[in-house]
Amino acid sequence: MTPQPAAEYADVLIVGAGLSGIDAAHRIRRSCPELSVLVLEARERIGGTWDLFRYPGVRSDSDMYTLAFPFHPWTGPDSIVEGERIRRYLLEAAERTGVDRLVRTGTRVTAAHWSSAERRWRVDAVTGAGPEGYAARFIVLCTGYYDYDRPHDPGIKGLADVAGTVAHPQSWPRDLDVTGRRVAVIGSGATAVSLVPALAAAGARVTMLQRTPGYVLPLPRRDAVAEAARRVLPGPVAHRAVRARNAAQQWALYRACRRAPRLMRRLLRGRAVDALGSEALVDEHFTPPYDPWDQRLCVDPDGELYAAIRAGRVDVVTGEVDRCVPEGVRLADGTVVEAEVVVPATGLALLLLGGVGLTVDGAAVEPSSRHAYYGAMLSGVPNLAFCIGYLNQSWTLRSDLAARFIARVLRRLLDRHLDAVVPEVPADVGPSHPLMSALDSGYLRRAAHLMPRATDRYPWAMAQDLVRDGWALRRADLDEGLRWIGPEERGEAAG
Numbered sequence: 112m113t114p115q116p117a118a119e120y121a122d123v124l125i126v127g128a129g130l131s132g133i134d135a136a137h138r139i140r141r142s143c144p145e146l147s148v149l150v151l152e153a154r155e156r157i158g159g160t161w162d163l164f165r166y167p168g169v170r171s172d173s174d175m176y177t178l179a180f181p182f183h184p185w186t187g188p189d190s191i192v193e194g195e196r197i198r199r200y201l202l203e204a205a206e207r208t209g210v211d212r213l214v215r216t217g218t219r220v221t222a223a224h225w226s227s228a229e230r231r232w233r234v235d236a237v238t239g240a241g242p243e244g245y246a247a248r249f250i251v252l253c254t255g256y257y258d259y260d261r262p263h264d265p266g267i268k269g270l271a272d273v274a275g276t277v278a279h280p281q282s283w284p285r286d287l288d289v290t291g292r293r294v295a296v297i298g299s300g301a302t303a304v305s306l307v308p309a310l311a312a313a314g315a316r317v318t319m320l321q322r323t324p325g326y327v328l329p330l331p332r333r334d335a336v337a338e339a340a341r342r343v344l345p346g347p348v349a350h351r352a353v354r355a356r357n358a359a360q361q362w363a364l365y366r367a368c369r370r371a372p373r374l375m376r377r378l379l380r381g382r383a384v385d386a387l388g389s390e391a392l393v394d395e396h397f398t399p400p401y402d403p404w405d406q407r408l409c410v411d412p413d414g415e416l417y418a419a420i421r422a423g424r425v426d427v428v429t430g431e432v433d434r435c436v437p438e439g440v441r442l443a444d445g446t447v448v449e450a451e452v453v454v455p456a457t458g459l460a461l462l463l464l465g466g467v468g469l470t471v472d473g474a475a476v477e478p479s480s481r482h483a484y485y486g487a488m489l490s491g492v493p494n495l496a497f498c499i500g501y502l503n504q505s506w507t508l509r510s511d512l513a514a515r516f517i518a519r520v521l522r523r524l525l526d527r528h529l530d531a532v533v534p535e536v537p538a539d540v541g542p543s544h545p546l547m548s549a550l551d552s553g554y555l556r557r558a559a560h561l562m563p564r565a566t567d568r569y570p571w572a573m574a575q576d577l578v579r580d581g582w583a584l585r586r587a588d589l590d591e592g593l594r595w596i597g598p599e600e601r602g603e604a605a606g
Contacts, residue, residue: 121149123521124234124247126465128152128214129159130507131253131498133201134180135514136210139251142518143525149245150210151236153219153259153465157205161198163259166283168309169194172301172410176337176354177361177505180204184350190334191412218243222468223250225493230530232494249524251517252497253510254465256547263460263557267297268434275439275451280306287452290314295440295448297432298456299325301409306456308415311424318426318448320440324399325406326379329386329414361504362577365404372402379403386417396427404503461558464497483546483563484534484592485584486573487513488520493533493596496520501575502547502555508577512584523589531596534570541566546573 123139125132128150136150156162170193171178178197179185183204187196205211222235234245262281270277275292278284280302294310296303299321310317336356340349368375383393399406411417419425431443439450469476471492482490486509487497498513500506520532543564547555565573569583570592 118244118246120246122146123148123249125150125251126220127253128157131510137208138514138518143521150214151218152216158198161194166280168305173505177357225471249494252464257459258462263458265457274437292451294452295450296454303456304409308419311419326408327411329411332412368403375403386414478563481563482536488534490534490536493531516584
């Protein structure tokens, strides 16, 4: 293929240099070293989510042994770590594998156009210097699942009326000092559970305002089993062993919550009572009306949130927010929670495929009208894949499965001297549902109409289940559901 002079060419163009993008670039280079790979990143640094979020206490709920890449073992002392340490780990992994040399930052991909006649993608991007054009044989979208630029707006009235500061977790003011100030955090999800104890530790007097309680599971920040394994096993072996053990524990916890919700409600309540020291507080503020893992279960490292509540540094108020007022936040019952800083920690706005506009031979691609092939490709869209992770287990457990699957698809294209591959949905594919519908979280419900479709049977399934997905992806029959197109079929690549 000879590229047009106006467009820089790469065999594989990866969009996004966060967890998934680094993983995909490494897996593809190892499997297909003869392919040129270019990674375009909209932000000015590598890291994705972990470069974006800078609010106090930002961290992952996942342990680092499963969040880390299998090919770059985690060596830090803690298992649950802060966001900046995760960002540094990603940079270390990119440097060690050479992926950092493939990354072009400050380059936002806006659209990609497939031509069946040319058997390639034409990619539109923008930089600080203006528009740029690229050409690629294959595209891999590693853009996460939410809008980096705009958080979810729940329509809280009166935010502009607050006399103090309104601080959004997604765009946290770098110079905000909360020492001695009253802070109201609106929300009860993972962001709030991370942010609230960190603000209290920084000297703020914090109130967590929540409409509905959530499940909060206290876990140790350090992993005693991992520390023991490191003492007796070589580093990489210890990492693999602990990673497998922790992945199995995550899977078992999720399955137990789905299969025995009443039992798990009692167990989680018991852990909360032990950590908080009050059945009354747990029943009022930490007993949700839904079953565990209907929505995300939040992790509390070393029980820091519960400890801050127990010490009187954090108050929890459960009730409906009416509006913000100059003094703080007014609830539906008329109570005013006084605050000099108001933090709307009210969730993410989903944005699938990074908001990249896709066309195939001039026809716009609407992801919600397509089926997802093994949760990694779109029906009717040639030579395009995407990597997303788990929401109920560690992100990397799934994104690495997808990256290895994509590398296998590319290897077959090369070995058989083929030009393109496109998933094709059979007429009898059966009932479908939104791709990420295993959880009932608000941000997923809001975006259900935007998601590609999935079924309960592979290859058109994504189970949010490591055991099922791992078995299916590793043994995927690449002749089922895929049409492989050689040079003799020129002009017929579109599905």
